[in-house]
Amino acid sequence: MIAETTKAAEEAQDEPFIVVENVHKTYLLGVEGVAALRGVNLEIHQGEFVMICGTSGGGKSTLLNIIGTIDKPTKGRITLCGKQITPRTTDDELATIRLKHLGFVFQTFNLLASMTALENVELPLTFRGYGPKRRKEKAKKLLERVQMGDRLTHYPSMLSGGEQQRVTIARALANSPGLLLLDEPTGDLDTLNTNNVMKILVDLNRKNGITLVMVTHDMNLIAYASRCVFVRDGKVAYEKRTKEEDRRKKIRELEEAIEKGQDGNKATDNLGVEGKEGGEGGEEDERKALLMKKALAGSHSVKKRKKKDRPAGGVLGEGGEGREGGERVHSDWMIPVCSSVREPCDYDPVAFCSGEDEEGMACGFEIVVEEQGDTKTLFRQFPLSANPYSNLRMGSIGRKEEKVKDREIVSVGRQNERFLPLNQTHHIPPLLPNLLNLPLLLLLHSPYKIHLLQARRREKEANQTMFSSRTKMT
Numbered sequence: 446m447i448a449e450t451t452k453a454a455e456e457a458q459d460e461p462f463i464v465v466e467n468v469h470k471t472y473l474l475g476v477e478g479v480a481a482l483r484g485v486n487l488e489i490h491q492g493e494f495v496m497i498c499g500t501s502g503g504g505k506s507t508l509l510n511i512i513g514t515i516d517k518p519t520k521g522r523i524t525l526c527g528k529q530i531t532p533r534t535t536d537d538e539l540a541t542i543r544l545k546h547l548g549f550v551f552q553t554f555n556l557l558a559s560m561t562a563l564e565n566v567e568l569p570l571t572f573r574g575y576g577p578k579r580r581k582e583k584a585k586k587l588l589e590r591v592q593m594g595d596r597l598t599h600y601p602s603m604l605s606g607g608e609q610q611r612v613t614i615a616r617a618l619a620n621s622p623g624l625l626l627l628d629e630p631t632g633d634l635d636t637l638n639t640n641n642v643m644k645i646l647v648d649l650n651r652k653n654g655i656t657l658v659m660v661t662h663d664m665n666l667i668a669y670a671s672r673c674v675f676v677r678d679g680k681v682a683y684e685k686r687t688k689e690e691d692r693r694k695k696i697r698e699l700e701e702a703i704e705k706g707q708d709g710n711k712a713t714d715n716l717g718v719e720g721k722e723g724g725e726g727g728e729e730d731e732r733k734a735l736l737m738k739k740a741l742a743g744s745h746s747v748k749k750r751k752k753k754d755r756p757a758g759g760v761l762g763e764g765g766e767g768r769e770g771g772e773r774v775h776s777d778w779m780i781p782v783c784s785s786v787r788e789p790c791d792y793d794p795v796a797f798c799s800g801e802d803e804e805g806m807a808c809g810f811e812i813v814v815e816e817q818g819d820t821k822t823l824f825r826q827f828p829l830s831a832n833p834y835s836n837l838r839m840g841s842i843g844r845k846e847e848k849v850k851d852r853e854i855v856s857v858g859r860q861n862e863r864f865l866p867l868n869q870t871h872h873i874p875p876l877l878p879n880l881l882n883l884p885l886l887l888l889l890h891s892p893y894k895i896h897l898l899q900a901r902r903r904e905k906e907a908n909q910t911m912f913s914s915r916t917k918m919t
């Protein structure tokens with residue numbers, strides 16, 4: 446009996462964790478479309494660390510997004526954790542798979558600038574209904590796991606790129622995923638930070654048994670993985686396994702490099718702000734307040750983004766407002782959310798409500814969802830003292846009206862308006878650069894059904910087309 450059980454367990458282990466069968470993906474663009482994947486076949490087993498490499502534009506990110514269910518194949522089949530995914534799989538089913546099994550890490554850190562490291566990690570736990578005490582404890586543990594226990598109250602702008610990426614990894618681990626999908630997680634990092642991130646990933650794989658699939662351009666990294674899959678012209682060109690002894694050697698070298706590197710770099714690692722946990726000191730508080738104001742105003746440094754010129758995964762717009770080369774850059778992507786009064790919803794809508802203070806500075810937001818006919822505030826954050834509704838630009842919840850008095854929302858109750866129309870969403874990018882990550886986070890972490898509209902390149906075009914374009918690119 447025991448022998449049989451063991452055999453069954455071994456066979457289960459032998460079952461591939463991810464099966465990609467003849468997967469095609471064509472993006473609808475122009476008359477012909479873009480064939481990003483043209484018949485990919487791939488199997489990945491539990492506990493593997495697989496890198497996806499290959500030429501630029503070859504289809505790596507598309508493949509990763511399809512494995513991660515944030516994009517759907519045009520043709521072909523994916524089996525993920527024993528569940529078959531086809532073009533007919535519903536968004537609800539996909540959300541459940543993501544919530545149960547998957548964690549995501551992207552090249553750009555996607556942290557919310559107005560929230561501390563701890564709060565950023567708490568966010569997915571909030572979406573999942575954890576109470577404040579429980580989620581704080583869990584978020585703290587996750588941050589300690591990525592060696593960020595001494596940066597809990599730091600805002601993203603106070604953290605180095607590598608530290609921000611570690612916070613993102615902690616956030617991706619919030620739902621205890623069996624599979625972590627990473628799209629060039631070290632693409633924006635220097636060597637020291639790349640080493641730190643790689644060490645964490647290797648440990649997650651080897652010590653915690655988490656399966657990793659990572660897209661990278663960096664050929665120096667591939668020996669950390671057990672296998673590398675090379676993708677070219679929308680197909681798997683070839684695969685290469687790393688010899689276990691080579692892998693061990695590479696990891697040993699990594700550990701040595703970290704030991705040597707960290708001593709010399711610690712002081713400059715976080716913009717000179719040493720981790721003073723919960724510091725009462727006036728100077729520290731002032732510095733934090735200033736950095737936070739800057740972050741909210743979108744003036745924190747935004748690194749050049751490799752994929753700036755197209756929406757990530759074909760689903761979400763990237764961009765936002767920031768400074769590049771000292772210039773203020775406005776996003777030309779729409780924030781792809783919300784339903785409209787003009788078009789009745791056939792899904793649970795999500796609205797963003799945001800406000801700005803007298804100086805026009807973004808100061809808060811909330812997310813409202815509708816559940817069985819009732820609206821409910823899922824998340825609310827008004828970190829600055831100004832009245833966030835003094836100049837309401839966007840959103841508003843159904844059958845309810847909100848007023849703000851002394852920083853607290855005191856009443857609710859407006860009739861006949863569910864949400865502000867979509868044509869007002871173009872106010873958002875200049876208003877809340879910070880918010881651009883929210884649709885992505887909601888998509889990845891919330892159990893709510895969210896219907897994302899394809900981001901449109903130009904506002905003008907978007908204003909004309911958004912009401913009719915409800916569907917994602919498939």
Ligand SMILES: Nc1ncnc2c1ncn2[C@@H]1O[C@H](COP(=O)(O)OP(=O)(O)OP(=O)(O)O)[C@@H](O)[C@H]1O
Binds near residue numbers: 473501507752755756
């Ligand atoms: N949303 C989109 N709309 C239209 N075409 C897209 C979209 N996303 C990707 N593509 C196209 O699909 C092809 C594959 O893109 P993908 O991002 O998967 O490649 P990649 O191998 O990850 O590239 P890179 O290494 O440069 O990041 C490219 O030709 C790209 O231009």
